[in-house]
Amino acid sequence: MTTPPNDLDLLLIAISAIPPPWKKWPGGYPDRLDLALVDAVMSIRFRYGRERRDGTWTGARGAVLRYQRHSEHVAPSERMRYLATQDPVALEKILNRQKVHAGKTKAFAIVEAAKNFRSAGITEPGHLKPDDDDHQQLYTDVKGLGPVTWEYLTMLLSHDGVKADSWITEFVGRATGRRVSFEGAGGLVKEAAQKLDVDETTLDHAIWSYASTTGLRNMPPFPDLA
Incomplete structure (x- = not known):
């Protein structure tokens, strides 16, 4: 019997659909x-x-x-x-x-x-x-x-992390097919970054850039918003 994909699996599938190359994190203000x-x-x-x-x-x-x-x-x-x-x-x-x-x-x-x-x-x-x-x-x-x-x-300030704003949270929610909290979305993106062996900030920016640029038009909306 096949085990159904969990939230992390579903998120990783959605991330794999982001066209390469990922947009590079522009950096912040490590000295300011x-x-x-x-x-x-x-x-x-x-x-x-x-x-x-x-x-x-x-x-x-x-x-x-x-x-x-x-x-x-x-x-x-x-x-x-x-x-x-x-x-x-x-x-x-x-x-x-x-x-x-x-x-x-x-x-x-x-x-x-x-x-x-x-x-x-x-x-x-x-x-x-x-x-x-x-x-x-x-x-x-x-x-x-x-x-x-x-x-x-x-x-x-150059510390690794995830800013789980509305775009990140929407992407994670659509990927998993359910509404998630800001905290839940951030946690899942961090798990995905670890699984993919990339910096959390790098993955955060890749998802944010894709979501904010496309408006997530290629991802199914939540059932109650369809």
Whole structure:
């Protein structure tokens, strides 16, 4: 009697259908905790962005590049202090006025998280430990910031991981034929990365690029959405 495929088997089948070569993870900011924090928060429910003809960018990428220009005069040792002391209203004009929840913009959340990190002495990328629950709590204590973008923050600092956003979760859900939580999707992608002997970040980006580019039009929707 044939054993039916489990969730991991089904996910691996779906991954095998992603056309090679996989799009390469563009990397993050291994030397810039401030930029990684801005990117992680700006990425919430927001497109990555695209490059315009004039060289500027839209989306979250554009916001990060604008802040990078705004802070280019700051000495490396002062970058997190500078971010933590920004006026959130003024920062909104550089980034945008998108909100992390009703009443709080992403700019306010970024400044609050920067203050939390700075108060704990986390001012350099090497100070932040992905597996330290206290470090994670400094981030997730800010209303609107959660474990998904916490992991993305650590990925932007060159730690391996999976950002189980809506595209990743949708891909895993369609592959397995059932709805999965963000945590469940992330866990399955990590298992798949181990099985395929690739970095979690590499597989994460391959799935995300495929899903966001195709809209998953080639994957069957959930039965109740058909």
